[in-house]
Amino acid sequence: MIRxxxxxxxxFFDGNLPIILSAPHGGEEMPSEIKTRTSGVFDKDDFTLELTKDIIEEFYNKTGFTPYGIIATISRKKVDINREIYEAYEDEKASIPYNQFHHLIKSSKESIEKRFGKGLYIDIHGQSHPKGYLEFGYLLDNDILKLHETELKENQDKSSIRTLNNFSQEGFIDQLRGPHSLGSLMCNHGFDSIPSVKLPYASDGNYFEGAYDTIRYGSLNGGNISGIQIEFPYLGCRDTKENRKQCAKAFVDSILKFMIIHFQLDLKKITP
Ligand SMILES: [Zn+2]
Known part of the structure; x- marks a missing residue:
């Protein structure tokens, strides 16, 4: 039973796996006591709240354990949690949900560091780019993804998986887009993803590389918890209950494989 x-x-879902999932843009609550924002981006990432819960449930089904989950139920029209404070809200009262979200990610990271010494942070979003691929963001933009291997490698220090080399059986290029990258593992399930062996970068330039949460909670600034932003397309991933379940199944299966290769952790066999 997941509470x-x-x-x-x-x-907040209190966890016992070395995985943190956050979803800052899927809420729709509009508390009248907090003033609505007048500038910035207001778009809701439709059904990412539901998809994130499906992923949490699927982790439980597959491992008997749960990841940490931090999900905003408040609308982005009141607070954009995936931004620095100065552009996140206009009404000081919005600092309460904003700080709650970030406080819970920080405390979840501390618990994981204590119990496991390493882990993975995932920030879940939804985009509406025309091609409908999943976009995995490592803080490296599309022009960087287009670079040849030697040059691409030099960008490891700018990525949100900067310290993954401390544990991974594979090098940076493979972590990013090799056969055991999250993108390729999802492609194997029929969910075409960027970057991956099949799609190393976005041919039409439509690609999100990650934002505030991924900068702050991945390993760009050190630590042994790496971070990845995921932008799910609408069709096939978020549009229906059945598709959300199928996507969650493929996603959890991919993460379980990713954790074995890149973190030396079999989440089915850990003792939390
Ligand atoms: Zn978003």
């Missing part, structure tokens, strides 16, 4: 608690418009 959660909700405080200050942030739903």
């Amino acid at each position: 959660s608690t909700t405080k200050h418009y942030i739903e």
